[in-house]
Amino acid sequence: QPTPARVLFPDGRRGPPAPRAEATPAGLTAPGGSKNPSCGLGCRRRRTVVRRTHGTPHARPRASEPQNPPQCYSAQYLVEKFIGEGSFGKVAKCRNLSTNQEVAVKISKPTRRDAGLDEISALAKITKLDADKYGLIKFIERFEYRHHICIVYELLDQSLLDFMKARKHRPLLIHEIRSIARQLLISLKGLKEINMAHCDIKPDNIMLVNHASEPFRVKLIDFGLTKKPEDIEPGTTMQNIQYRAPEVILGLPLDERVDMWTVGYVLAWLYTGFHIHPADSEYIVIRALTMRQGMPDQELLDQACMSFDDLIQFYQDKTKIREVEMFINLLRQMIEIDPNKRITPEEALKHSFFTMEQPSADSEKSNSQESASPEVHQQPKTTTVPQETAAAPQEKTVKEDVLQQQEATKRNSQAVTSDSCQSSTVVFSYVNSTLSCYLLPSFISLLVFLLLKFIY
Known part of the structure; x- marks a missing residue:
């Protein structure tokens, strides 16, 4: 039988024993108050610490249960706040009362028990890898609390989505993208x-x-x-629609190469700050049109969406054009439509984008500042005038200084004007291509609808 629970007050005092709980092992401290609908755990009126045992006597073995699940330990966790929520359940920031360690506890819904068991089964193999070496979140333990499967992980900072939202989707620099790309490719290699x-x-x-x-x-x-990979059936719906590989949409055989497509698309998103394909594409309409009328001309397709050549011109720091070209070349191979032609993680890590001489972050920053205002750092040339008299050289020097200042001011104004024109051209090109991507399918569908209505 589990040890009777005791009340844990905010100042650390323990009260009298609470009523004996169900004979279900648990390791969470309820976050206080009357039943809180936002909690989803049926919390009691006061904060209670429930000690638990190693076993799970109420849960009978199931066919889907992993035969050798990751090791469970006895611990108590105080729920400090909820930091994430999804269809699976919630993620809580907790504190281990034994070690005072802050952790993240993923709490699955009772209705999503199978998904929790699937994740535990996958962790049984993933924990064989070095989490730090291969860039995978570190698993600590798992337990059950009132029929909720709880998985304890190390506590991390923030997701890339939240990070990009905080910086208003401003694109990353090329050396920052290189760092993230290398780590994700190493993760794919380990998996x-x-x-x-x-x-x-x-x-x-x-x-x-x-x-x-x-x-x-x-x-x-x-x-x-x-x-x-051999357990993924063709036709399985997976991945967010914005990052879904073509073979998933077309119902083709699937394997680990779907991850390479997604990583490539994420890198393109970090490079541009937006999705290079329409997020809500009318796939069914386009598929019906292409089956009935064939593929549109390549010229029309090039006008509708941004090409890889357009992506090269997207990066404004022209001093990094060689690195950008190599990155776009790698991107082409990562988001290759045919999975048989798509680059593998091992090949990607040997790409020239990673093997080239890598500048430091400080030098990259200084170079970007120099390219942003090239004329500001340029010193005006000085000329030497032969000395004729004591007063004449001084008068000429003053006149030369005035002329040089006027020339420098003129050059700076021309540089600012050219930069503003260039940025306006990039923004106009992006808006034009985006509107074409979204409105072209709808416009074609409207024409087909009107034609059919006229015929019948």
Whole structure:
């Protein structure tokens, strides 16, 4: 029988024993108050610490239960606040009362018990990898609390989605993208080594470890949909529609290469600050039109969406054009439509984008500042005038200084005007291509509808 629960007050005092709880092991401290609908755990009126045992006597073995689940430990966790929510349940920031360690506890809904068991089964294989080496979130333990499956992970900083929202979707610099790309490719390589596919990579599931102390160090999280490639059936709906690989949409055979497509698309999103494909594309309409009338001309397709050549011109710091070209070349191979032609993680890590000489972040920053205002750092040329008299050289020097200042002012104004024109051209090109991507399918559908209505 589990030990009777005791009330835990905010100042740490323990009250008299609370009524004996159900004979279900638990390790969470309820976050106080009367039943809180936002909690989802049926919390009691006061904060209670419930001690639990190792076993789960109320849960009978099931066919889907992992045979060798990750080891469980006995601990108590105080729920401090909820930091995430999804279809699976909620994620709470908790404190281990034994070690005073802050952790993240993923609490699944009772109706999503199978998803929790699937994640535990995947963790049984993923924990064989070095979490820090391969950029995967570190698993600590798992337990059950009132029929909720709870999985304890290390506490990380924030997701890439939240990070980009905080900076108003301002694109990252090329050396920052390189750092994230290398880490994600190493993660894919590690998953491939243990014959697993993540199947749900997106900015929400890529976490910054600690951006203040370790800038742009990331880890993959959420292994609820992780499977062996041979267990993924064709036609399975997976991945967010914005990051869905073509073979998933077309119902083709699926394997770990779907993750390479998603990583490539995420990198393109970090590079531009927006999705390079329409997020709510009318796929069914386009599919019906192409089956009936064939594929549109290539010229029309080039006008509707941004090409890879347009992406090269998107980066404003022209001193990094060589690095940008290599990055776009890597991007082409990562989001190749044919999965048989798509680059593998091992090949991607050998790409020239990573093997080239890498400048430091400080030099990159200084170069970007110099390119942003090239004329400001340029010193006016000085000329030497032969000395004729004592008063004449001084008078000529003053006149030369005035002329040089006027020329410098003129050059600065021309540079600002050219930069503003260039940025206006980029913005206009993006708006034009985006409107074409969204409005073209709807316009074609409207024409077909009017034609059919006229015929019948």
